[in-house]
Amino acid sequence: MNDAPLLSVDDLRTEIRTARGPLRAVDGVSFTVRPGEMFGIVGESGSGKSVLGRTVMGLYTSGPAMTVTGKVVLDGTDVHALDDAGRRRLWRSRVGMVFQDPGTALNPVKRVGRHLTEAMRGLSRAAARDRAEELLRLVGIPEPRRRLRQYPHELSGGMRQRVVIAVALAGEPSLLIADEPTTALDVTVQKQILDLLGRLQAELGTAIILISHDLAVVAGRADRVAVMYAGRLAELAPAGELFDSPRHPYTEALLASVPRLGDPPHSVLRTIDGAPPDMAAPPDGCRFAPRCRHASPACAAPPEFAADGARAVACHHPVDLGGA
Amino acid sequence: MAGTGTTHLRSGDRVLSVEDLVVEFPAGRGRRVHAVSGISFDLLDGETLGILGESGCGKSSAGRAVMQLPPPTAGSVRLHGTELTGLAPAALREHRKDMQMILQNPVAALNPRRRVADLVAEGPAVRGGRPDRARIEAALEAVGLDPATVWDRRPHELSGGQCQRVCIARALMLDPRVLILDExxxxxxxxVQAQILNLLEDTGKRLGLSMVFIAHDLAVVKNVSDRIMVMYLGKVCEVIPSAALAGSALHPYTRLLLASVPEAPQGGAEPGAAELPSPLDPPSGCRFRTRCPLATDLCAKEEPKLRRTADGHHVACHHASR
Structure with missing residues (x-):
């Protein structure tokens, strides 16, 4: 794998203006994604993971509703320095997005074919249709020619999500941002969509940012995983290491709170006391400290996101490797 | 799958017994949605039965039909030996009090204009006696809420987890014997899920409740249940002790579900992009045959009945064998 990053995010902050004052949804996040990498971002609701995805994409940018500071550089292009036309060019050809709810991501009055061809430039009508058919075949839709003529409501949820992925792939992007792509789908369909994303990553070499609240979804697929809590990264590590030996107490607690098929029935689950902080007035210092078993007076100062080889953790008292 | 069949029903002290439950909805032009097509199950005192299945399998319709919300198209639902179907409304209200339901979206399940204390008091209040303050406080404390903090709050001032705790407190105010939990x-x-699952487990044990736990998440269902009933397109595929789910499941559909869990290895049993057949016109014979790797002509002709393969383990499949 090439070490030059495809995407680098540096000290990104997204501040949303609300009636109660500014809400720092993303508050100083830095990471890089390598070409062809599957990069997972996990976090609970309100952790800022979706805002992060949209800010990286350039869908959220400084304006009346919010302020974005920090840098997002995709393949040499500073996403937040682009004008509107530049961003549209970027979305057409360099980065695609897959949304959570395939039911609302597609326009109900446009046929499948139209969704695929509208962003294509410089192709004849017939060539665009052939290309659209090829895209549907690529995402595993049977009878693609017939599907092109159908409307979104004629497709099942899984098929719609395949169409959304095909639309995102139409410009042959080098980066695909998938925000909870399987949350609205049944388990058997979820598996198909995740396998599809894995196949696209392998066959096309597309880098994918997979955002999910479900640790298991990310566990088996991502190369590296970032855990987000209250607008900041708590921990970043290669997927296997993160799940085998979490270093941030939040990651550890989150993993222990998920029921597992291998555990006997009626096992008591670990819980995390308290609730995530109010993002309009987050605590100083470590944001997880009020809920943390290991918290000490040192946690009143914000922990540095300290890198150690391939891993990084933002904690004054990281869990020891190889045992908690 | 299919199955109909009642070999898995037990004799003895059953709190709830459901036989040949059928739920159909009119779909216009004389067509009918076959949501639940003849399922049977029973519940012993203090037992938790998990109902597992994907969307459209009829698990929620089954849960609601047991509650008589609305009453099933056909079949029998007996609670403590009293047949609920066909009861007059007043008698139904009296008997149904022993059975309470918890729904998937706790925020939508609560009246947004009412305060927590009133929401919790509502059950006894509509039955003619507003409970005293101490009883409401005890109910809130039992579900891990601080009465002083939440007393005057309205649902929008609470988190989803807190709302679900309020729903559980509300249900418990009527001293039910059975809880039907739909996702x-x-x-x-x-x-938060872990907190609520632990709370349900503790509460169930403390009060000796029997529960029907309906969900699509295999690990969650396995964690809370003693037995699991797997449903597909309105029928029962398999009834299995939950400890045996991961290792001994026999029905091809149960196995497909297990292979689809994200932590399962990639690839594996891939039933293609096969889609769920329409419940308007379900396949003949075994309803799972259109997606089943084991399907033969027999499966189209004859519906498999549940048969016993081990203690407490029943499978509705012509071909599955251990």
């Missing part, structure tokens, strides 16, 4: 944790974050 009670699927709209919650994982850390």
């Amino acid at each position: 009670p944790v699927s709209s919650l974050d994982v850390s």
